[in-house]
Amino acid sequence: MTPFLYWPYDEVTLDRPAEGNVAEVKTPWLSARVTFKEDDREKIERLAGKFADHSLSAQDIELINWFFGELDHYSFCYIVPAPKEETALDQHELRDAAFVALPFTDFLTTSAQESKEFASADAQTVTDQFKQRDWSWDAKAALEFAQLGGKIHPESLFTVVRRFHLLDVLEKDDGKQKFAFIESLKGPEFARAASLLVRQNHYVTQKCQEALLPAVKTAGRAKPLVEAFVKEENGHDLILNVALKALTPDPQAVPVSLQTKAIMHLLKFAAERNFFAFAMAIDFFERSSYEDIDPLAQLLIKGGFDKAAKQINRHMEINDAGGHENVACSFLESMAPCDPAYALEALRIAEMLSLVMNSITSSAIDLYHQA
Known part of the structure; x- marks a missing residue:
């Protein structure tokens, strides 16, 4: 499971699945067809609807990460700043x-x-x-x-x-x-x-x-x-x-x-x-x-x-x-x-x-x- 929270880039769109169990994520630089289970159709359509009417909000963070967390190897999202769990971390500093x-x-x-x-x-x-x-x-x-x-x-x-x-x-x-x-x-x-x-x-x-x-x-x-x-x-x-x-x-x-x-x-x-x-x-x-x-x-x-x-x-x-x-x-x-x-x-x-x-x-x- 990914340790990060994601938020889609401004250019990302998610098309409603017209038929079949495939949703399409699009950006100007990359598109991906995502196969989903029928049990997840309601979630996919709800998320696609929020993309369509530009109504994504902080309340949707769980839904966003449910979907985009599986696509974290593609360039679709920002990582939201959150505290790191590791206790031993490197401090990098400016030389001048x-x-x-x-x-x-x-x-x-x-x-x-x-x-x-x-x-x-x-x-x-x-x-x-x-x-x-x-x-x-x-x-x-x-x-x-x-x-x-x-x-x-x-x-x-x-x-x-x-x-x-x-x-x-x-x-x-x-x-x-x-x-x-x-x-x-x-x-x-x-x-x-x-x-x-x-x-x-x-x-x-x-x-x-x-x-x-x-x-x-x-x-x-x-x-x-x-x-x-x-x-x-x-x-x-x-x-x-x-x-x-x-x-x-x-x-x-x-x-x-x-x-x-x-x-x-x-x-x-x-x-x-x-x-x-x-x-x-x-x-x-x-x-x-x-x-x-x-x-x-x-x-x-x-x-x-x-x-x-x-x-x-x-x-x-x-x-x-x-x-x-x-x-x-x-x-x-x-x-x-x-x-x-x-x-x-x-x-x-x-x-x-x-x-x-x-x-x-x-x-x-x-x-x-x-x-």
Whole structure:
């Protein structure tokens, strides 16, 4: 039984079951058909009716959790802040207040000051390409929602940030249009464009261990969970290298965009500095498409590169089999409610990461046009 109380995201709808014993939960990013017992029809119809007339209230919390508690592995709900039952919890604290107070335009550049692989000049180039010049996530509302006795409930804010990221993907990621462009290419040009996409994924897996390992030191009681996750992620670059070789004879000659380098920098930065941000970042990286075939693999199949597609899909299946789409929330089980400033820093790092992640596909196509 889940230890949390849930409340549906603003975008969630529940359709009345027209016939049969199936109800459908819908969001702009995911839909699920839920089979129920005939004995539960009255409850399902009552809950669907409340969704339909927008009359859900605190009195419905038991009914909501009866239904959504069984769907907690999907991105449908906020976790409501409530006292944690564990007595031994880790206290995570802000290193300094200066960084979290930085304006949006200085944030990425300042984070890169001590980086060896992603210089401040690179960070400035990425920042200059952003369409927005200020933070867009409603940090105040997020912190207020997750507040519990003056502290921030980690899992609660985690689910708020997850929703922010999912909305960002819908609004700011033009990956579908870029995929359509690649699909229009033929022969060697398709292979060159596709190799750029695969190379960005390949680089992420190459740098994965380096970016993840610092979190072992900042994880506290979550250390065994993080160590197990890091171990499971090891060697994935070998799979993607096979995919890349099916597209190009010289994989290492395929360039990596500054945006791709930026997301791995931010992942490592979070691992070293703010474990809460690290958990949020892992949730972004491990989001599942819940499709039988990875979207990139589908694109490669259309271009006739079945061998490369097979490796891309193998990588997805390994992650899905490991339940990685929900592993990040488990990292927070031993985290005590934290100070708002620490939570705000995590949220800022997460927003920056989300923004850059949503530009990766475009950055790969920019490299295609520059060649």
